Amino acid sequence: MKQFYLHGLGQTPSSWDETLSYLKPEGEVFCPNFADLIHKNGAAYESLYSGFSSICQRETAPFDLCGLSLGGVLALHYAAEHIENVHSLVLIAAPYTMPKRLLQFQNFLFRLMPNAAFAQMGLAKNEVIQLCKTMAELDFRPVLYKISCPVLVICGEKDKANRKAAESLASAVKHAELVILNNAGHEVTTEVPKPLAEVLRAFYQKVHPMSQL
Numbered sequence: 001m002k003q004f005y006l007h008g009l010g011q012t013p014s015s016w017d018e019t020l021s022y023l024k025p026e027g028e029v030f031c032p033n034f035a036d037l038i039h040k041n042g043a044a045y046e047s048l049y050s051g052f053s054s055i056c057q058r059e060t061a062p063f064d065l066c067g068l069s070l071g072g073v074l075a076l077h078y079a080a081e082h083i084e085n086v087h088s089l090v091l092i093a094a095p096y097t098m099p100k101r102l103l104q105f106q107n108f109l110f111r112l113m114p115n116a117a118f119a120q121m122g123l124a125k126n127e128v129i130q131l132c133k134t135m136a137e138l139d140f141r142p143v144l145y146k147i148s149c150p151v152l153v154i155c156g157e158k159d160k161a162n163r164k165a166a167e168s169l170a171s172a173v174k175h176a177e178l179v180i181l182n183n184a185g186h187e188v189t190t191e192v193p194k195p196l197a198e199v200l201r202a203f204y205q206k207v208h209p210m211s212q213l
Contacts, residue, residue, distance in 0.1 A: 001087060001208065002028045002063040004056070006071025008093075008187065009034075009128070010121055015068075015189045022197035025204075034070065035122030043127040045134040049077055056085060064207075066090035066200070068189055069162075073138065080143040088207045089147065090200065092154040093162040093186050096169050097139040102161060107132050144172050151176035152203045156184030156191065177203075 003025055005016045013031035020029065037051035052074050056063075064087050067075035072094020079086045107129050115125045151173050155166035157180050170178035179199050184192040 001061070002030060002059060004063060004065050004067075004075070005029060005031045006052075006065070006067030006075055007031065007034065007189075008069030008071055009131070011068070011187070011189075012120070012122065015187070018193035019189050019197050019200070022194045023200055033122070038123060038127055038131065043123075043130040043134075045131060045138065048131065049074055053078055053081075056082065059085065062087040064088045064090070064204070066092070067094060068092040069094060069186065073135070076140055076147075077138075079149065080140060080146050083146055083148055086149050088150045088152075088204070090152045090154065090203065091166075091169065092188060093156065093159055093166065094153075094169070095162060095165050096144065096172075097141055097165075098136055099161070099165075100136050103132050103136050141172075144169075145174075147173050148175065150203075150207045152199075153178045154181060154188065154196070154199065155179075156181050156186060156188050158183075158185040162186065 005020065007013055007015050013033050016031050032052065032055060034048060037048055041047040041051040056078055062085055065075040065079060069092070072091040075089060076091055076094055076096060079089050110125065110129050113125070118125045118128055121128065153166050153170040153176055155163050167178060170176045181188050181192055181195055181199070188196050
């Protein structure tokens with residue numbers, strides 16, 4: 001079964017490399033590059049989601065979705081609209097309703113940063129600011145009931161901006177379980193890749209009992 005691993009804003013697909021090296025998934029793995037989708041479709045969130053959704057719609061069998069932060073938002077959005085295509089869902093530090101004040105403050109800081117600071121993302125400064133601005137009104141609370149596949153919600157214990165939301169999300173979604181990763185902040189893929197891989201392996205062994213991840 002194919003598995004999608006989706007990175008966060010400020011990251012690239014390579015942020016998953018170390019976690020996947022510990023996880024050693026047997027199936028096909030795909031880590032889309034959001035910078036490529038933004039350059040192709042535009043920096044608005046809906047354009048990014050449309051590009052990501054188009055990739056998913058090419059699949060002919062249900063797949064696993066796993067996303068961190070922005071990647072988790074996209075995964076949650078897609079699962080709510082196309083649950084028939086999603087075998088399982090992992091949401092890592094993924095808000096289901098946007099913290100508007102935090103996004104506004106974040107964009108304020110982005111405006112003060114030099115353009116070169118965004119180069120590692122593969123994005124221009126204005127693209128990052130535009131993307132965050134267009135995410136401000138996202139609110140998936142009305143559609144959480146549509147998610148019926150197995151769900152794992154993960155958050156780092158030190159991720160104060162997202163921990164409460166993660167706990168609420170795990171309570172609001174059917175068949176969801178919550179894991180808080182010790183000694184981790186927001187970017188668990190790079191901060192605690194081995195413990196994250198162990199949590200993912202245990203989850204995938206439950207939803208794919210015949211697989212040896």
